[in-house]
Amino acid sequence: MNSEKVIFNFFIVLALTLNFGFVFGAIEDPSHHPVYELFAVIVVNLIATILKFGDRTQVGAILLSTSLVALLQLFVAAIIWFAASYVTGTGLSPAVMASIVSLSAGAVLANVVSVILLLIETVMLRR
Amino acid sequence: MDSIVYIVFRRMRQPLLTLLLAYSVSILGLVLIPGQDDAGQPWHMGFFHAFYFVSFMSTTIGFGEIPYPFTDAQRMWVIFTIYATVISWIYAIGTLLALIQGDAFQNALTVGRFARRIRRLTDTFILIVGYGSIGRELVMALTDRQQHVVVLDSDQQRINLMSLQNLRESVPGFCGNAKNPDNLTRAGLTHPQCSAVVALTDSNAVNLKVAITSKLLRPDLTLVSRADSAEVEKNMESFGTDYIVDPFETFAMHLSIALQSPGLHLLGEWLGGNSHDPLAEPIYPPQQGQWVLCGYGRFGKAVYERLTREGLDVVVIEATPEKTGSPPAGCVVGKGTEAATLMEANIDTAVGIVAGTDRDVDNLSIIMTARELNPDLFVILRQNQRTNNTIVKAVHANMVMHPSQIIANKIRLLLATPMLQEFMLLAKGEEDDWACELVSRLIAISSEEVPDVWEVTIDETDAEAVHSALTTKGKVVAIGDLERNPRERKRHLPVIPLLMIHRGARILLPRKDQKVSAGDTILWCSRYSVQSKMAWTLQHPVALEYVLQGKTEPRSWIFRRLMRQ
Numbered sequence: 001m002n003s004e005k006v007i008f009n010f011f012i013v014l015a016l017t018l019n020f021g022f023v024f025g026a027i028e029d030p031s032h033h034p035v036y037e038l039f040a041v042i043v044v045n046l047i048a049t050i051l052k053f054g055d056r057t058q059v060g061a062i063l064l065s066t067s068l069v070a071l072l073q074l075f076v077a078a079i080i081w082f083a084a085s086y087v088t089g090t091g092l093s094p095a096v097m098a099s100i101v102s103l104s105a106g107a108v109l110a111n112v113v114s115v116i117l118l119l120i121e122t123v124m125l126r127r
Numbered sequence: 128m129d130s131i132v133y134i135v136f137r138r139m140r141q142p143l144l145t146l147l148l149a150y151s152v153s154i155l156g157l158v159l160i161p162g163q164d165d166a167g168q169p170w171h172m173g174f175f176h177a178f179y180f181v182s183f184m185s186t187t188i189g190f191g192e193i194p195y196p197f198t199d200a201q202r203m204w205v206i207f208t209i210y211a212t213v214i215s216w217i218y219a220i221g222t223l224l225a226l227i228q229g230d231a232f233q234n235a236l237t238v239g240r241f242a243r244r245i246r247r248l249t250d251t252f253i254l255i256v257g258y259g260s261i262g263r264e265l266v267m268a269l270t271d272r273q274q275h276v277v278v279l280d281s282d283q284q285r286i287n288l289m290s291l292q293n294l295r296e297s298v299p300g301f302c303g304n305a306k307n308p309d310n311l312t313r314a315g316l317t318h319p320q321c322s323a324v325v326a327l328t329d330s331n332a333v334n335l336k337v338a339i340t341s342k343l344l345r346p347d348l349t350l351v352s353r354a355d356s357a358e359v360e361k362n363m364e365s366f367g368t369d370y371i372v373d374p375f376e377t378f379a380m381h382l383s384i385a386l387q388s389p390g391l392h393l394l395g396e397w398l399g400g401n402s403h404d405p406l407a408e409p410i411y412p413p414q415q416g417q418w419v420l421c422g423y424g425r426f427g428k429a430v431y432e433r434l435t436r437e438g439l440d441v442v443v444i445e446a447t448p449e450k451t452g453s454p455p456a457g458c459v460v461g462k463g464t465e466a467a468t469l470m471e472a473n474i475d476t477a478v479g480i481v482a483g484t485d486r487d488v489d490n491l492s493i494i495m496t497a498r499e500l501n502p503d504l505f506v507i508l509r510q511n512q513r514t515n516n517t518i519v520k521a522v523h524a525n526m527v528m529h530p531s532q533i534i535a536n537k538i539r540l541l542l543a544t545p546m547l548q549e550f551m552l553l554a555k556g557e558e559d560d561w562a563c564e565l566v567s568r569l570i571a572i573s574s575e576e577v578p579d580v581w582e583v584t585i586d587e588t589d590a591e592a593v594h595s596a597l598t599t600k601g602k603v604v605a606i607g608d609l610e611r612n613p614r615e616r617k618r619h620l621p622v623i624p625l626l627m628i629h630r631g632a633r634i635l636l637p638r639k640d641q642k643v644s645a646g647d648t649i650l651w652c653s654r655y656s657v658q659s660k661m662a663w664t665l666q667h668p669v670a671l672e673y674v675l676q677g678k679t680e681p682r683s684w685i686f687r688r689l690m691r692q
Contacts, residue, residue, distance in 0.1 A: 050147065053137065056133060
């Protein structure tokens with residue numbers, strides 16, 4: 001067992017599970033999508049991205065790009081959240097919540113691809 | 128560039144993770160700890176404000192406690208976060224600085240910068256492998272003629288030395304082992320503007336590898352290689368190396384021409400001289416009598432062989448004959464710097480002396496001692512270091528031979544005017560009187576300085592007007608026509624056609640009535656700036672018309688119509 005592999009896989013899977021947890025629930029209802037969970041998703045995704053830095057292989061490059069996609073989606077979701085609550089003052093209306101959650105749902109997809117790639121690599125390299 | 132990003136990411140992973148952890152814990156703490164607004168009501172900081180606060184706090188900008196003054200519980204947490212985040216930043220920045228100063232990063236940066244510089248070269252350039260004494264002379268000679276050069280050498284110190292030299296052009300230099308084909312590619316071997324490769328390292332194996340690599344990757348390039356042994360020379364010939372230069376043989380050949388036919392030697396000196404140098408004085412070495420040769424190394428051996436082939440009587444002085452071997456007739460053991468050794472070699476009855484050891488101090492000392500014993504000696508001095516120029520000049524030797532310079536000059540001529548090499552080969556077959564006559568013609572056209580030597584090919588780029596007149600208009604152009612001054616056709620430009628390749632045949636010193644045909648190449652020798660005057664005749668149809676017929680045709684269509692009627 002390799003502790004580096006454990007940590008690496010842990011964060012990539014955690015990024016997916018947290019992200020899924022945030023998205024799960026009625027899309028327009030703010031009480032189903034706590035802000036703490038979005039914060040945790042962004043932090044864990046950042047960690048996963050940094051862990052993927054510096055891998056020169058082909059799979060490493062695709063892993064990094066999926067993470068960057070997820071981060072981009074999540075950042076936009078967070079900015080919409082901030083803007084709605086502090087800048088425009090509209091608050092978390094159903095429309096705003098729906099766009100935040102749908103953006104995060106896109107990040108879920110990127111994270112799913114990431115995990116699938118991880119599984120493929122693990123299966124292929126099984127010795 | 129790729130490897131730089133890779134190195135940065137690799138090394139920055141740990142610091143970035145630390146920073147991220149410190150940030151997220153600090154932000155989370157600020158959000159969770161309850162505060163008070165200005166009305167004293169309980170208030171929770173949002174993620175947005177927490178991120179804002181941590182961002183300016185951790186970078187020590189510190190705008191204060193906003194939006195509301197903190198409670199003591201919040202301040203306690205902030206004390207912790209200040210230390211955590213500031214230390215994380217210092218760690219991250221420190222790692223980055225150490226990374227930038229590290230050898231691996233600097234190396235990657237140099238390689239990347241060099242590769243970018245080579246990629247952006249837009250003019251034709253010559254790749255020179257090996258920056259020893261010959262390489263240095265060659266780079267200097269080529270850059271003096273505005274030729275772009277790229278240098279590859281395995282010694283960083285030599286590359287550094289290049290930036291200290293006063294070269295006319297900026298020369299990209301790269302430190303890398305030339306045996307590795309990747310380094311050659313990096314230095315521009317596969318670049319479309321690379322026109323020639325010159326392998327000049329002092330190792331035969333490296334030169335051979337460079338030659339093979341460039342013949343395989345770029346068979347169209349001109350390849351010049353140095354070879355110090357006949358075996359390697361044959362090997363290089365076998366796969367089509369264009370020019371192979373043996374420094375010792377070249378040097379000895381130079382010397383033997385000087386002894387055999389002074390006129391031809393002078394001709395070679397003048398035609399091959401560096402631009403704007405004054406014309407060298409003719410020298411007449413004694414043709415008969417006994418010579419003394421000091422030093423029987425690789426140079427000495429080549430010189431000895433040449434001199435004895437000329438039928439001259441040579442006495443060799445060598446300090447360590449057990450190491451270098453000795454000629455069949457035996458040799459005088461000693462350095463030659465002492466009077467006793469020189470006397471033993473019959474210096475008092477000798478006609479000339481060749482001071483040919485590889486140390487300048489010894490050579491100078493030999494000459495000074497020998498002159499005291501026999502003031503009428505003809506003195507040939509081998510100079511090894513360019514830095515000794517001043518003392519070498521002070522000795523006033525009859526001939527100074529600087530091997531690196533001779534060879535560098537030969538390679539420069541091979542690359543710039545390959546026809547001159549052919550001309551000299553053909554000239555060797557002529558009598559010395561022929562050479563002397565040509566020398567006097569050169570004096571007539573040149574103005575106290577080395578003449579300009581250049582090639583012209585009658586094609587669409589070099590001589591557009593002449594080419595189209597010959598191919599489409601069916602006109603007849605002779606060498607004498609090209610020699611006319613395009614401003615006043617009765618006058619002639621100060622120019623001599625040295626050699627002409629006419630439909631594959633070589634014509635030495637073509638006559639004025641020699642016809643020119645498309646595809647011919649002509650080697651001219653002239654005063655400076657004559658080349659641009661002749662370019663008018665070669666490139667401009669109106670100037671050519673005037674030179675051929677003495678009248679100017681109307682240029683516009685209307686005038687041509689009017690004139691015809």
